[in-house]
Amino acid sequence: MSPGKAPRTISRKSGVSRTPRTQDRKKPLAKPSVGDEADFLARAWTMEVEAAERYAMLADAMHEHNNLDVAELFRKLARIEQLHADRLLEENLSMHPPVLPTGGIRWEGGEGPETADPGELHYRMQPYHALQIALTSEKRAQKFFADLARNASHATVRKAAREMAEEEAEHVRLIEEWLKRTPAPDRDWEHDPDPPAQSD
Amino acid sequence: MSTAIASAPVTAQAFKSDTKPIWCPGCGDYSVLSSMTKAFAMLGLRPENVAVVSGIGCSSRIPAYTTCYGFHGVHGRALATATGLKIARPDLTVLVAGGDGDGYSIGGNHFLHACRRNVDLTYLVMDNHVYGMTKGQPSPTTESDWDSKLSPGGTGLRTFHPLVIALAAGANFIARAFSGDPNGTAEILADAIRTPGFSFVEILSPCVTFRPEQREWKQQVRPAPVATTDDPARAARRIITDDGFNIGVLYKSSRKPYQPSLGKATKRLTDLEADFAI
Numbered sequence: 001m002s003p004g005k006a007p008r009t010i011s012r013k014s015g016v017s018r019t020p021r022t023q024d025r026k027k028p029l030a031k032p033s034v035g036d037e038a039d040f041l042a043r044a045w046t047m048e049v050e051a052a053e054r055y056a057m058l059a060d061a062m063h064e065h066n067n068l069d070v071a072e073l074f075r076k077l078a079r080i081e082q083l084h085a086d087r088l089l090e091e092n093l094s095m096h097p098p099v100l101p102t103g104g105i106r107w108e109g110g111e112g113p114e115t116a117d118p119g120e121l122h123y124r125m126q127p128y129h130a131l132q133i134a135l136t137s138e139k140r141a142q143k144f145f146a147d148l149a150r151n152a153s154h155a156t157v158r159k160a161a162r163e164m165a166e167e168e169a170e171h172v173r174l175i176e177e178w179l180k181r182t183p184a185p186d187r188d189w190e191h192d193p194d195p196p197a198q199s200d
Numbered sequence: 201m202s203t204a205i206a207s208a209p210v211t212a213q214a215f216k217s218d219t220k221p222i223w224c225p226g227c228g229d230y231s232v233l234s235s236m237t238k239a240f241a242m243l244g245l246r247p248e249n250v251a252v253v254s255g256i257g258c259s260s261r262i263p264a265y266t267t268c269y270g271f272h273g274v275h276g277r278a279l280a281t282a283t284g285l286k287i288a289r290p291d292l293t294v295l296v297a298g299g300d301g302d303g304y305s306i307g308g309n310h311f312l313h314a315c316r317r318n319v320d321l322t323y324l325v326m327d328n329h330v331y332g333m334t335k336g337q338p339s340p341t342t343e344s345d346w347d348s349k350l351s352p353g354g355t356g357l358r359t360f361h362p363l364v365i366a367l368a369a370g371a372n373f374i375a376r377a378f379s380g381d382p383n384g385t386a387e388i389l390a391d392a393i394r395t396p397g398f399s400f401v402e403i404l405s406p407c408v409t410f411r412p413e414q415r416e417w418k419q420q421v422r423p424a425p426v427a428t429t430d431d432p433a434r435a436a437r438r439i440i441t442d443d444g445f446n447i448g449v450l451y452k453s454s455r456k457p458y459q460p461s462l463g464k465a466t467k468r469l470t471d472l473e474a475d476f477a478i
Contacts (some may be wrong), residue, residue: 053213057230058219067225104238110381119380119406119415121225196224196335196409 040100040148040157041088044164046105047144048085049097051137052078053113058121058130065123072132081114114141124192126185133177142168212241215250217267226415228379228405229259232326234459235403236295237266238386243293244392250293253282255302258333259326259405262297275401278307279314279323286319290393290459293393294320300327304340304360311362315369315398320457322392325362326379328407328414336410348410362402363439367432367451372397374435376444379405384429384447391449397457404445417445424448 059074089097106113114137122129147163152158215237223229240250248267254260258277263270269292272279282296303325305310314323329346331337338351340360347354366374374393377385385403392399404421406414424446429435435451 057234058225061223061225061230063226064220064222104242104383106383106387110383117380118230119226119228119408119418123225123407125225 014176019126036154037156037160038098038154040154040160041092041094042100043105044145044160045085045088045098046100047114047141048081048088049093050112051116051141052081052085054115054118057080058116058118061121062123062125062167066084067123067125069124069127077130077134112142113136122190123196124190126183126189128179128182128185130181131182133176134174135179138168138171138175140170205420210241210242215240215247215266215268217265219260219264221265223258223261224407224409225474226256226406226408228328228403228407229262229326229377231382232324232385232403232405233260233262233265233412235379235382235385235389236262236297236324238382239389239393240293242386242390245293245433249291250295251282251285251289253278253285253296253306254296255298257331258407259297259298259299260302268460276302276308276453277310278302279310279321280290280319280353281446282323283314283317283319285402286321288414288462290320295393296323298325299332299339300325300329300341301331301337301339303399308360309342311373312365312369315366315371315400317458318370318372318399319456320396320459322389322401324389324392324401326403326405327362328405328411330407330410332407332410344392345451350384361440363398363450364436366400367435367439370398370455371400371451372453372455373401374439375399375401375449376447377401377403378417378447380418380421381402381447389447389451395452395454397453420445421447425449428452430454464478 006198012182055074055078059069059071061080062068062071062074107113116137118131142165145161148161149158149165152161212234216233218220221230223232230466235251240247246267247267250266251271252263252266253271253273254275255278260272260278263272271278271285277294278298282294283355285292286294298307303323311323314321316426327341328343329339329343331339336348336350338346338348338355338357341353341362342351343359344356345354363374363376373392375388375392377388379385388401392401404414404417406417408415422445424438426438427450429438429451430453432451432453439450
Protein backbone atom coordinates (compact mmCIF):
# COMPACT_ATOMS: atom_id res chain seq x y z
CA MET A 1 0.00 0.00 0.00
CA SER A 2 1.30 3.44 -0.75
CA PRO A 3 1.57 6.19 1.86
CA GLY A 4 -1.23 8.20 0.29
CA LYS A 5 -3.87 5.98 1.89
CA ALA A 6 -4.39 8.53 4.61
CA PRO A 7 -7.95 9.01 5.78
CA ARG A 8 -9.50 11.91 3.93
CA THR A 9 -10.77 14.01 6.74
CA ILE A 10 -10.25 17.31 5.00
CA SER A 11 -12.51 19.14 2.64
CA ARG A 12 -11.36 18.62 -0.92
CA LYS A 13 -13.79 21.25 -2.09
CA SER A 14 -11.70 24.14 -0.94
CA GLY A 15 -8.46 22.25 -1.31
CA VAL A 16 -7.33 23.33 2.13
CA SER A 17 -7.85 22.22 5.67
CA ARG A 18 -10.63 23.83 7.62
CA THR A 19 -8.94 24.41 10.90
CA PRO A 20 -5.61 25.50 12.19
CA ARG A 21 -4.23 22.32 13.64
CA THR A 22 -2.04 23.38 16.47
CA GLN A 23 -3.94 21.67 19.23
CA ASP A 24 -4.27 18.03 18.36
CA ARG A 25 -1.66 16.99 15.85
CA LYS A 26 1.66 17.68 17.38
CA LYS A 27 4.74 15.59 17.05
CA PRO A 28 5.59 13.38 20.00
CA LEU A 29 7.10 15.39 22.78
CA ALA A 30 10.87 15.33 22.98
CA LYS A 31 11.67 13.23 26.04
CA PRO A 32 14.18 14.71 28.42
CA SER A 33 17.43 12.81 28.48
CA VAL A 34 20.05 15.17 29.77
CA GLY A 35 23.40 14.50 31.37
CA ASP A 36 25.28 17.24 33.19
CA GLU A 37 24.96 21.00 33.38
CA ALA A 38 26.91 21.59 30.17
CA ASP A 39 24.62 19.20 28.33
CA PHE A 40 21.63 21.00 29.78
CA LEU A 41 22.91 24.39 28.63
CA ALA A 42 23.65 23.01 25.16
CA ARG A 43 20.12 21.68 24.87
CA ALA A 44 18.40 24.74 26.26
CA TRP A 45 20.43 27.04 24.00
CA THR A 46 19.88 24.85 20.93
CA MET A 47 16.18 24.72 21.63
CA GLU A 48 15.96 28.52 21.54
CA VAL A 49 18.17 28.88 18.47
CA GLU A 50 16.28 26.24 16.51
CA ALA A 51 13.00 27.90 17.45
CA ALA A 52 14.37 31.27 16.26
CA GLU A 53 15.58 29.80 12.97
CA ARG A 54 12.25 28.13 12.37
CA TYR A 55 10.27 31.31 13.05
CA ALA A 56 12.55 33.17 10.66
CA MET A 57 11.86 30.54 8.02
CA LEU A 58 8.11 30.82 8.59
CA ALA A 59 8.40 34.60 8.34
CA ASP A 60 10.16 34.30 5.00
CA ALA A 61 7.49 31.93 3.73
CA MET A 62 4.67 34.25 4.71
CA HIS A 63 6.51 37.25 3.31
CA GLU A 64 6.92 35.52 -0.05
CA HIS A 65 3.16 35.00 -0.06
CA ASN A 66 2.49 38.62 0.80
CA ASN A 67 0.97 37.84 4.17
CA LEU A 68 2.94 40.64 5.74
CA ASP A 69 1.20 40.87 9.11
CA VAL A 70 1.91 37.25 9.90
CA ALA A 71 5.41 37.53 8.45
CA GLU A 72 6.17 40.40 10.82
CA LEU A 73 4.75 38.48 13.76
CA PHE A 74 6.92 35.45 13.02
CA ARG A 75 9.89 37.76 12.59
CA LYS A 76 9.19 39.20 16.03
CA LEU A 77 8.93 35.71 17.54
CA ALA A 78 12.27 34.82 15.93
CA ARG A 79 13.88 37.85 17.54
CA ILE A 80 12.41 36.94 20.93
CA GLU A 81 13.71 33.37 20.74
CA GLN A 82 17.15 34.57 19.69
CA LEU A 83 17.15 36.95 22.66
CA HIS A 84 16.35 34.04 24.93
CA ALA A 85 19.28 32.11 23.48
CA ASP A 86 21.64 35.05 23.95
CA ARG A 87 20.43 35.59 27.49
CA LEU A 88 21.05 31.96 28.36
CA LEU A 89 24.68 32.42 27.44
CA GLU A 90 24.93 35.64 29.41
CA GLU A 91 23.40 34.09 32.49
CA ASN A 92 25.88 31.25 32.26
CA LEU A 93 28.74 33.72 31.78
CA SER A 94 29.54 32.17 28.46
CA MET A 95 30.91 34.21 25.58
CA HIS A 96 30.49 31.42 23.04
CA PRO A 97 27.72 29.05 22.04
CA PRO A 98 28.04 25.66 23.73
CA VAL A 99 29.91 22.91 21.96
CA LEU A 100 27.37 20.61 20.41
CA PRO A 101 27.77 16.96 19.44
CA THR A 102 28.49 16.30 15.76
CA GLY A 103 25.30 16.84 13.84
CA GLY A 104 23.79 18.90 16.64
CA ILE A 105 21.36 17.86 19.33
CA ARG A 106 19.34 14.79 18.43
CA TRP A 107 15.89 15.37 19.87
CA GLU A 108 13.65 12.47 20.54
CA GLY A 109 10.56 13.13 18.50
CA GLY A 110 12.52 14.76 15.70
CA GLU A 111 12.78 18.39 16.61
CA GLY A 112 13.26 20.53 19.67
CA PRO A 113 10.18 21.03 21.82
CA GLU A 114 10.01 24.75 21.08
CA THR A 115 10.38 24.45 17.30
CA ALA A 116 7.19 25.36 15.48
CA ASP A 117 5.81 22.90 12.98
CA PRO A 118 6.05 24.31 9.43
CA GLY A 119 3.18 22.06 8.43
CA GLU A 120 0.86 24.30 10.45
CA LEU A 121 1.15 27.18 8.01
CA HIS A 122 -1.57 28.35 5.70
CA TYR A 123 -1.06 31.14 3.22
CA ARG A 124 -4.17 32.96 4.46
CA MET A 125 -3.53 32.46 8.14
CA GLN A 126 -3.88 35.41 10.47
CA PRO A 127 -1.81 36.66 13.42
CA TYR A 128 -4.15 34.81 15.76
CA HIS A 129 -3.15 31.50 14.16
CA ALA A 130 0.53 32.38 14.38
CA LEU A 131 0.14 33.05 18.07
CA GLN A 132 -1.62 29.74 18.52
CA ILE A 133 1.37 28.04 16.94
CA ALA A 134 3.68 29.95 19.30
CA LEU A 135 1.53 29.05 22.29
CA THR A 136 1.69 25.36 21.45
CA SER A 137 5.48 25.57 21.12
CA GLU A 138 5.89 27.38 24.44
CA LYS A 139 3.68 24.86 26.19
CA ARG A 140 5.80 22.03 24.81
CA ALA A 141 8.96 23.76 26.00
CA GLN A 142 7.43 24.33 29.44
CA LYS A 143 6.47 20.66 29.70
CA PHE A 144 9.92 19.59 28.54
CA PHE A 145 11.64 21.52 31.30
CA ALA A 146 9.06 20.57 33.91
CA ASP A 147 9.62 16.87 33.12
CA LEU A 148 13.34 17.42 33.32
CA ALA A 149 13.02 19.22 36.65
CA ARG A 150 11.41 16.08 38.01
CA ASN A 151 13.53 13.44 36.33
CA ALA A 152 17.08 14.68 35.74
CA SER A 153 19.75 12.76 37.59
CA HIS A 154 21.85 15.84 38.50
CA ALA A 155 20.48 18.14 41.19
CA THR A 156 21.96 21.21 39.45
CA VAL A 157 20.20 20.25 36.23
CA ARG A 158 16.91 19.77 38.07
CA LYS A 159 17.27 23.23 39.57
CA ALA A 160 18.14 24.86 36.24
CA ALA A 161 15.29 23.01 34.54
CA ARG A 162 12.87 24.23 37.20
CA GLU A 163 13.92 27.81 36.51
CA MET A 164 13.54 27.31 32.78
CA ALA A 165 10.12 25.72 33.26
CA GLU A 166 9.04 28.78 35.25
CA GLU A 167 10.36 31.05 32.52
CA GLU A 168 8.54 29.10 29.81
CA ALA A 169 5.37 29.20 31.90
CA GLU A 170 5.72 32.97 31.92
CA HIS A 171 6.06 32.93 28.12
CA VAL A 172 2.89 30.86 27.91
CA ARG A 173 1.11 33.44 30.03
CA LEU A 174 2.41 36.31 27.90
CA ILE A 175 1.28 34.71 24.66
CA GLU A 176 -2.13 33.96 26.15
CA GLU A 177 -2.38 37.66 26.99
CA TRP A 178 -1.25 38.54 23.49
CA LEU A 179 -3.91 36.24 22.06
CA LYS A 180 -6.59 38.00 24.10
CA ARG A 181 -5.61 41.30 22.49
CA THR A 182 -5.56 39.81 18.98
CA PRO A 183 -8.75 39.66 16.94
CA ALA A 184 -9.97 36.12 16.38
CA PRO A 185 -10.10 35.12 12.71
CA ASP A 186 -13.31 35.26 10.75
CA ARG A 187 -15.05 31.95 10.18
CA ASP A 188 -14.16 32.05 6.50
CA TRP A 189 -10.61 33.21 7.00
CA GLU A 190 -9.29 30.67 4.57
CA HIS A 191 -11.74 31.49 1.80
CA ASP A 192 -9.87 32.56 -1.31
CA PRO A 193 -11.92 33.84 -4.24
CA ASP A 194 -9.10 32.76 -6.54
CA PRO A 195 -7.78 29.59 -4.92
CA PRO A 196 -4.49 28.09 -6.04
CA ALA A 197 -5.97 24.62 -6.12
CA GLN A 198 -8.60 25.61 -8.68
CA SER A 199 -8.02 23.81 -11.96
CA ASP A 200 -9.38 25.42 -15.12
CA MET B 201 41.13 34.60 2.75
CA SER B 202 43.23 33.02 5.46
CA THR B 203 43.60 29.29 5.73
CA ALA B 204 42.00 29.36 9.16
CA ILE B 205 38.85 30.97 7.79
CA ALA B 206 38.80 28.76 4.71
CA SER B 207 38.91 25.61 6.81
CA ALA B 208 36.38 26.71 9.44
CA PRO B 209 33.35 24.42 9.56
CA VAL B 210 30.41 25.61 7.48
CA THR B 211 27.12 25.83 9.31
CA ALA B 212 23.86 24.55 7.89
CA GLN B 213 22.65 28.13 7.63
CA ALA B 214 25.65 29.01 5.43
CA PHE B 215 24.45 26.44 2.89
CA LYS B 216 21.24 28.44 2.45
CA SER B 217 21.25 31.19 -0.17
CA ASP B 218 19.60 34.58 0.08
CA THR B 219 16.95 33.45 -2.39
CA LYS B 220 13.84 32.69 -0.38
CA PRO B 221 11.77 29.63 -1.28
CA ILE B 222 8.42 30.30 -2.91
CA TRP B 223 6.91 26.97 -1.94
CA CYS B 224 3.43 27.09 -0.44
CA PRO B 225 3.39 27.78 3.30
CA GLY B 226 3.20 24.38 4.99
CA CYS B 227 4.95 22.55 2.14
CA GLY B 228 7.23 19.74 3.29
CA ASP B 229 10.00 20.88 0.97
CA TYR B 230 11.02 23.66 3.38
CA SER B 231 12.06 21.04 5.89
CA VAL B 232 13.81 18.98 3.25
CA LEU B 233 15.92 22.02 2.41
CA SER B 234 16.81 22.34 6.09
CA SER B 235 17.65 18.63 6.31
CA MET B 236 19.83 18.83 3.24
CA THR B 237 21.83 21.77 4.53
CA LYS B 238 22.14 20.13 7.95
CA ALA B 239 23.46 16.97 6.32
CA PHE B 240 26.09 18.96 4.41
CA ALA B 241 27.17 20.65 7.63
CA MET B 242 27.23 17.35 9.53
CA LEU B 243 29.58 15.93 6.93
CA GLY B 244 31.86 18.95 7.07
CA LEU B 245 31.30 19.72 3.40
CA ARG B 246 31.83 23.12 1.84
CA PRO B 247 29.43 24.74 -0.65
CA GLU B 248 32.09 24.98 -3.33
CA ASN B 249 32.56 21.22 -3.21
CA VAL B 250 28.89 20.32 -3.57
CA ALA B 251 26.64 20.40 -6.63
CA VAL B 252 22.87 20.13 -6.40
CA VAL B 253 21.24 19.05 -9.66
CA SER B 254 17.49 19.04 -10.26
CA GLY B 255 14.85 18.64 -12.91
CA ILE B 256 11.54 20.48 -13.05
CA GLY B 257 8.81 20.86 -10.47
CA CYS B 258 8.21 22.54 -7.14
CA SER B 259 10.90 20.53 -5.36
CA SER B 260 13.34 20.99 -8.23
CA ARG B 261 13.68 24.64 -7.29
CA ILE B 262 15.90 23.55 -4.43
CA PRO B 263 19.35 24.24 -5.96
CA ALA B 264 18.61 27.97 -6.05
CA TYR B 265 18.00 27.99 -2.31
CA THR B 266 21.50 26.73 -1.55
CA THR B 267 24.92 28.31 -1.84
CA CYS B 268 26.26 25.17 -3.56
CA TYR B 269 26.78 24.84 -7.27
CA GLY B 270 23.42 24.19 -8.83
CA PHE B 271 21.92 22.97 -12.06
CA HIS B 272 18.18 23.40 -12.54
CA GLY B 273 17.89 21.28 -15.62
CA VAL B 274 15.44 19.71 -18.00
CA HIS B 275 12.35 17.83 -16.85
CA GLY B 276 13.27 14.29 -15.83
CA ARG B 277 16.90 14.58 -16.87
CA ALA B 278 18.50 15.54 -13.57
CA LEU B 279 20.06 12.10 -13.12
CA ALA B 280 21.58 12.16 -16.60
CA THR B 281 23.08 15.59 -15.97
CA ALA B 282 24.34 14.59 -12.55
CA THR B 283 25.88 11.39 -13.88
CA GLY B 284 27.88 13.37 -16.42
CA LEU B 285 28.95 15.84 -13.78
CA LYS B 286 30.07 13.19 -11.32
CA ILE B 287 31.98 11.27 -13.97
CA ALA B 288 33.75 14.46 -15.05
CA ARG B 289 34.27 15.80 -11.53
CA PRO B 290 34.50 12.83 -9.14
CA ASP B 291 35.87 15.17 -6.48
CA LEU B 292 32.48 16.88 -6.11
CA THR B 293 29.69 15.69 -3.86
CA VAL B 294 26.75 15.51 -6.24
CA LEU B 295 23.24 15.49 -4.89
CA VAL B 296 20.25 15.11 -7.20
CA ALA B 297 16.85 16.38 -6.12
CA GLY B 298 13.39 16.33 -7.56
CA GLY B 299 9.84 15.20 -7.25
CA ASP B 300 7.91 12.03 -7.96
CA GLY B 301 6.63 13.16 -11.35
CA ASP B 302 10.03 14.34 -12.50
CA GLY B 303 11.83 11.27 -11.23
CA TYR B 304 9.46 8.39 -11.77
CA SER B 305 7.53 9.43 -14.87
CA ILE B 306 9.39 11.81 -17.13
CA GLY B 307 12.71 10.63 -15.74
CA GLY B 308 11.68 7.04 -15.06
CA ASN B 309 14.12 5.51 -17.50
CA HIS B 310 17.02 7.55 -16.12
CA PHE B 311 16.05 6.40 -12.64
CA LEU B 312 16.38 2.73 -13.63
CA HIS B 313 19.75 3.18 -15.24
CA ALA B 314 21.13 5.43 -12.53
CA CYS B 315 20.39 2.63 -10.05
CA ARG B 316 21.99 0.12 -12.41
CA ARG B 317 25.12 2.16 -13.09
CA ASN B 318 25.70 2.89 -9.43
CA VAL B 319 27.57 6.14 -9.96
CA ASP B 320 28.38 7.79 -6.63
CA LEU B 321 25.33 10.08 -6.44
CA THR B 322 22.70 10.77 -3.84
CA TYR B 323 19.21 11.06 -5.26
CA LEU B 324 16.51 12.48 -3.04
CA VAL B 325 12.95 12.47 -4.24
CA MET B 326 10.44 14.68 -2.48
CA ASP B 327 7.40 12.50 -3.02
CA ASN B 328 3.99 14.09 -2.58
CA HIS B 329 2.08 11.83 -4.96
CA VAL B 330 1.01 14.69 -7.20
CA TYR B 331 2.21 17.14 -9.83
CA GLY B 332 1.93 20.28 -7.73
CA MET B 333 3.48 22.87 -9.99
CA THR B 334 1.04 22.12 -12.80
CA LYS B 335 -1.96 22.18 -10.46
CA GLY B 336 -2.59 18.72 -9.22
CA GLN B 337 -2.43 16.01 -11.87
CA PRO B 338 -1.90 12.44 -10.63
CA SER B 339 1.71 11.27 -10.64
CA PRO B 340 3.08 7.71 -10.79
CA THR B 341 2.83 7.40 -6.99
CA THR B 342 -0.73 8.74 -6.75
CA GLU B 343 -3.19 6.25 -5.33
CA SER B 344 -5.37 4.67 -7.99
CA ASP B 345 -8.58 5.88 -6.34
CA TRP B 346 -7.53 9.49 -5.70
CA ASP B 347 -10.52 11.41 -6.90
CA SER B 348 -9.91 14.89 -8.23
CA LYS B 349 -11.19 17.24 -10.87
CA LEU B 350 -8.36 16.19 -13.12
CA SER B 351 -8.82 12.47 -12.47
CA PRO B 352 -12.51 11.92 -11.71
CA GLY B 353 -12.96 8.65 -9.89
CA GLY B 354 -9.21 8.15 -9.75
CA THR B 355 -6.84 6.92 -12.40
CA GLY B 356 -7.48 3.26 -11.68
CA LEU B 357 -3.79 2.69 -12.28
CA ARG B 358 -1.49 0.68 -10.07
CA THR B 359 0.96 2.91 -8.21
CA PHE B 360 4.65 2.91 -8.91
CA HIS B 361 6.73 1.53 -6.02
CA PRO B 362 10.02 3.43 -6.25
CA LEU B 363 11.87 1.58 -3.49
CA VAL B 364 11.17 -1.83 -4.98
CA ILE B 365 12.15 -0.58 -8.42
CA ALA B 366 15.36 0.93 -7.04
CA LEU B 367 16.29 -2.32 -5.34
CA ALA B 368 15.56 -4.41 -8.42
CA ALA B 369 17.52 -2.01 -10.61
CA GLY B 370 20.60 -2.13 -8.38
CA ALA B 371 20.62 0.95 -6.14
CA ASN B 372 23.27 0.60 -3.48
CA PHE B 373 21.47 2.47 -0.68
CA ILE B 374 17.73 2.76 -0.23
CA ALA B 375 15.98 4.76 2.46
CA ARG B 376 12.71 6.44 3.22
CA ALA B 377 12.47 9.66 5.22
CA PHE B 378 9.75 12.09 6.25
CA SER B 379 9.99 15.84 5.90
CA GLY B 380 8.26 16.26 9.27
CA ASP B 381 11.35 14.76 10.92
CA PRO B 382 14.03 17.12 9.60
CA ASN B 383 16.78 15.98 11.95
CA GLY B 384 16.16 12.31 11.20
CA THR B 385 16.06 13.10 7.50
CA ALA B 386 19.37 14.96 7.80
CA GLU B 387 20.97 11.89 9.36
CA ILE B 388 19.63 9.65 6.61
CA LEU B 389 20.87 12.06 3.94
CA ALA B 390 24.29 12.23 5.56
CA ASP B 391 24.43 8.44 5.59
CA ALA B 392 23.35 8.36 1.95
CA ILE B 393 26.03 10.85 0.90
CA ARG B 394 28.69 9.01 2.89
CA THR B 395 27.83 5.66 1.31
CA PRO B 396 29.68 5.16 -1.99
CA GLY B 397 27.54 4.41 -5.04
CA PHE B 398 24.01 5.36 -5.97
CA SER B 399 22.00 6.27 -2.88
CA PHE B 400 18.28 6.72 -3.21
CA VAL B 401 16.29 8.50 -0.51
CA GLU B 402 12.56 8.83 -0.89
CA ILE B 403 11.29 11.66 1.31
CA LEU B 404 7.59 11.82 2.01
CA SER B 405 6.98 15.55 1.65
CA PRO B 406 3.34 16.63 1.89
CA CYS B 407 1.73 18.87 -0.70
CA VAL B 408 -0.60 20.89 1.52
CA THR B 409 -2.26 22.63 -1.42
CA PHE B 410 -3.32 19.75 -3.65
CA ARG B 411 -3.09 16.89 -1.16
CA PRO B 412 -4.06 18.49 2.16
CA GLU B 413 -4.91 15.07 3.57
CA GLN B 414 -1.16 14.37 3.56
CA ARG B 415 -0.91 16.48 6.71
CA GLU B 416 -1.97 13.25 8.39
CA TRP B 417 1.30 11.59 7.40
CA LYS B 418 2.91 12.81 10.59
CA GLN B 419 0.56 10.52 12.50
CA GLN B 420 1.31 7.59 10.23
CA VAL B 421 5.07 7.48 9.82
CA ARG B 422 7.18 5.43 12.21
CA PRO B 423 10.77 4.24 12.43
CA ALA B 424 11.23 1.00 10.49
CA PRO B 425 11.03 -1.79 13.05
CA VAL B 426 13.95 -3.68 11.50
CA ALA B 427 17.64 -2.94 11.14
CA THR B 428 19.24 -2.03 7.83
CA THR B 429 20.07 -5.07 5.76
CA ASP B 430 22.60 -5.71 2.99
CA ASP B 431 20.68 -8.75 1.79
CA PRO B 432 18.63 -7.78 -1.27
CA ALA B 433 16.21 -10.69 -0.87
CA ARG B 434 15.43 -9.72 2.70
CA ALA B 435 15.18 -6.06 1.71
CA ALA B 436 12.80 -6.93 -1.10
CA ARG B 437 10.47 -8.81 1.24
CA ARG B 438 10.48 -5.93 3.69
CA ILE B 439 9.99 -3.17 1.18
CA ILE B 440 7.32 -4.86 -0.86
CA THR B 441 5.23 -5.68 2.18
CA ASP B 442 5.55 -2.44 4.12
CA ASP B 443 2.77 0.11 4.09
CA GLY B 444 4.88 2.99 2.84
CA PHE B 445 5.33 4.65 6.21
CA ASN B 446 8.40 2.88 7.60
CA ILE B 447 11.18 5.43 7.93
CA GLY B 448 14.87 4.64 7.90
CA VAL B 449 17.66 3.09 5.89
CA LEU B 450 16.09 -0.04 4.48
CA TYR B 451 18.95 -1.38 2.40
CA LYS B 452 22.66 -0.65 2.25
CA SER B 453 25.14 -2.60 0.19
CA SER B 454 28.77 -2.17 -0.73
CA ARG B 455 28.69 -2.60 -4.50
CA LYS B 456 31.58 -0.81 -6.14
CA PRO B 457 30.53 2.49 -7.71
CA TYR B 458 30.91 2.99 -11.42
CA GLN B 459 33.58 5.56 -12.15
CA PRO B 460 35.16 5.20 -15.59
CA SER B 461 38.61 6.45 -16.26
CA LEU B 462 38.39 9.81 -17.95
CA GLY B 463 41.56 9.57 -19.96
CA LYS B 464 43.24 12.65 -21.25
CA ALA B 465 41.20 15.60 -22.47
CA THR B 466 41.64 16.01 -26.20
CA LYS B 467 40.01 19.42 -26.43
CA ARG B 468 40.40 22.58 -24.46
CA LEU B 469 37.33 24.11 -22.85
CA THR B 470 37.48 27.10 -25.20
CA ASP B 471 37.35 24.73 -28.18
CA LEU B 472 34.29 23.06 -26.77
CA GLU B 473 32.66 26.43 -26.21
CA ALA B 474 33.35 27.37 -29.82
CA ASP B 475 31.13 24.51 -30.98
CA PHE B 476 28.19 26.16 -29.24
CA ALA B 477 28.86 29.73 -30.37
CA ILE B 478 25.90 31.38 -32.05
